[in-house]
Amino acid sequence: MKKDKNVKLPSLIALLAMTCAAGAAPFEISDGWFRSLPGKLPAAGYFNAQNSTAREIAIVGARSDACGMLMMHQSANKGGMSSMDMVNQVMVPPGGQVAFAPGGYHLMCSDPRMKIGARVPVLLDLSDGSAVAVAFTVRGATGK
Protein backbone atom coordinates (compact mmCIF):
# COMPACT_ATOMS: atom_id res chain seq x y z
CA MET A 1 0.00 0.00 0.00
CA LYS A 2 1.35 3.40 -0.94
CA LYS A 3 1.53 5.71 2.01
CA ASP A 4 1.10 9.43 1.69
CA LYS A 5 2.32 11.10 4.86
CA ASN A 6 0.62 14.34 3.82
CA VAL A 7 -2.87 12.88 3.78
CA LYS A 8 -5.14 14.82 6.10
CA LEU A 9 -7.64 13.07 8.30
CA PRO A 10 -10.88 15.01 7.87
CA SER A 11 -13.11 12.07 8.69
CA LEU A 12 -11.27 11.01 11.82
CA ILE A 13 -13.98 12.31 14.14
CA ALA A 14 -16.56 10.30 12.22
CA LEU A 15 -14.33 7.22 12.34
CA LEU A 16 -13.89 7.60 16.10
CA ALA A 17 -17.64 7.92 16.55
CA MET A 18 -18.21 4.77 14.49
CA THR A 19 -15.59 2.87 16.49
CA CYS A 20 -17.30 3.81 19.74
CA ALA A 21 -20.75 2.92 18.47
CA ALA A 22 -19.61 -0.51 17.26
CA GLY A 23 -18.71 -1.70 20.77
CA ALA A 24 -16.10 -4.46 21.02
CA ALA A 25 -14.30 -4.37 17.69
CA PRO A 26 -12.76 -7.50 16.15
CA PHE A 27 -9.45 -5.62 16.10
CA GLU A 28 -9.20 -3.35 19.09
CA ILE A 29 -6.61 -0.83 20.19
CA SER A 30 -6.62 0.09 23.88
CA ASP A 31 -4.56 2.13 26.38
CA GLY A 32 -3.00 4.32 23.69
CA TRP A 33 -0.67 7.04 25.00
CA PHE A 34 2.27 9.20 23.98
CA ARG A 35 5.24 10.05 26.15
CA SER A 36 5.75 13.77 25.52
CA LEU A 37 9.31 15.01 26.06
CA PRO A 38 10.53 18.61 26.30
CA GLY A 39 11.42 20.66 23.24
CA LYS A 40 11.53 19.08 19.80
CA LEU A 41 12.29 15.55 21.04
CA PRO A 42 10.20 12.80 19.43
CA ALA A 43 7.30 11.35 21.40
CA ALA A 44 7.04 7.57 21.77
CA GLY A 45 3.58 6.03 21.47
CA TYR A 46 2.34 2.91 23.24
CA PHE A 47 -0.83 0.81 23.08
CA ASN A 48 -2.24 -2.70 23.18
CA ALA A 49 -3.61 -4.38 20.06
CA GLN A 50 -6.16 -7.18 20.42
CA ASN A 51 -7.06 -9.32 17.42
CA SER A 52 -10.37 -11.14 18.02
CA THR A 53 -10.66 -12.37 14.44
CA ALA A 54 -9.67 -15.84 13.19
CA ARG A 55 -6.94 -14.51 10.90
CA GLU A 56 -3.62 -12.75 11.21
CA ILE A 57 -3.78 -8.97 11.00
CA ALA A 58 -0.66 -6.85 10.79
CA ILE A 59 -0.28 -3.20 11.69
CA VAL A 60 1.47 -1.80 8.63
CA GLY A 61 1.63 1.91 9.37
CA ALA A 62 0.55 4.79 11.55
CA ARG A 63 -0.45 8.40 10.92
CA SER A 64 -1.36 11.36 13.08
CA ASP A 65 -1.96 15.03 12.47
CA ALA A 66 -0.14 15.56 15.81
CA CYS A 67 3.13 14.26 14.31
CA GLY A 68 5.38 15.23 11.44
CA MET A 69 6.11 11.56 10.82
CA LEU A 70 4.81 8.58 12.75
CA MET A 71 6.90 5.45 12.39
CA MET A 72 6.92 2.01 13.97
CA HIS A 73 10.08 1.16 15.90
CA GLN A 74 11.39 -1.71 17.94
CA SER A 75 13.81 -1.17 20.79
CA ALA A 76 16.51 -3.78 21.13
CA ASN A 77 19.41 -4.40 23.47
CA LYS A 78 22.49 -5.67 21.64
CA GLY A 79 25.50 -6.37 23.84
CA GLY A 80 24.44 -3.79 26.38
CA MET A 81 23.78 -1.13 23.73
CA SER A 82 20.17 -0.12 23.32
CA SER A 83 19.07 0.71 19.79
CA MET A 84 15.93 1.30 17.77
CA ASP A 85 15.07 -0.34 14.48
CA MET A 86 12.35 0.65 12.02
CA VAL A 87 9.74 -2.05 11.48
CA ASN A 88 7.45 -2.21 8.44
CA GLN A 89 4.77 -4.33 10.05
CA VAL A 90 3.82 -5.89 13.36
CA MET A 91 1.79 -9.11 13.15
CA VAL A 92 -1.03 -9.67 15.65
CA PRO A 93 -1.95 -13.38 15.68
CA PRO A 94 -5.57 -14.59 15.50
CA GLY A 95 -7.09 -14.44 18.97
CA GLY A 96 -3.92 -12.85 20.30
CA GLN A 97 -2.54 -9.51 21.31
CA VAL A 98 0.62 -7.47 20.94
CA ALA A 99 1.75 -4.75 23.30
CA PHE A 100 3.55 -1.64 22.13
CA ALA A 101 5.37 -0.85 25.38
CA PRO A 102 8.56 0.77 26.68
CA GLY A 103 11.58 -1.37 25.74
CA GLY A 104 9.84 -3.02 22.79
CA TYR A 105 7.61 -1.97 19.93
CA HIS A 106 6.62 1.68 19.94
CA LEU A 107 5.43 4.43 17.66
CA MET A 108 7.91 7.25 17.10
CA CYS A 109 6.32 10.63 16.54
CA SER A 110 8.72 13.19 15.10
CA ASP A 111 7.97 16.92 15.31
CA PRO A 112 5.19 16.29 17.84
CA ARG A 113 2.47 18.87 18.28
CA MET A 114 0.76 17.81 21.51
CA LYS A 115 0.10 19.02 25.04
CA ILE A 116 0.31 16.88 28.17
CA GLY A 117 -3.18 15.91 29.27
CA ALA A 118 -4.66 16.22 25.78
CA ARG A 119 -5.91 13.40 23.59
CA VAL A 120 -4.62 13.22 20.03
CA PRO A 121 -5.95 11.17 17.12
CA VAL A 122 -3.90 8.32 15.66
CA LEU A 123 -4.80 6.23 12.62
CA LEU A 124 -3.30 2.74 12.41
CA ASP A 125 -3.20 1.12 8.96
CA LEU A 126 -3.90 -2.62 8.89
CA SER A 127 -2.81 -5.32 6.45
CA ASP A 128 -6.41 -5.94 5.33
CA GLY A 129 -6.54 -2.40 3.95
CA SER A 130 -8.64 -0.97 6.76
CA ALA A 131 -7.54 1.55 9.35
CA VAL A 132 -8.30 1.91 13.06
CA ALA A 133 -8.78 5.36 14.56
CA VAL A 134 -7.72 5.76 18.18
CA ALA A 135 -7.34 8.66 20.60
CA PHE A 136 -4.00 8.59 22.44
CA THR A 137 -3.63 10.30 25.82
CA VAL A 138 -0.57 12.56 26.08
CA ARG A 139 1.48 11.96 29.23
CA GLY A 140 4.70 13.55 30.46
CA ALA A 141 8.26 12.20 30.54
CA THR A 142 7.57 9.95 33.54
CA GLY A 143 4.60 8.36 31.82
CA LYS A 144 2.18 9.97 34.29
Ligand SMILES: [Cu+2]
Ligand atom coordinates in the same frame (compact mmCIF):
# COMPACT_ATOMS: atom_id res chain seq x y z
CU1 LIG B 1 11.87 4.83 18.37
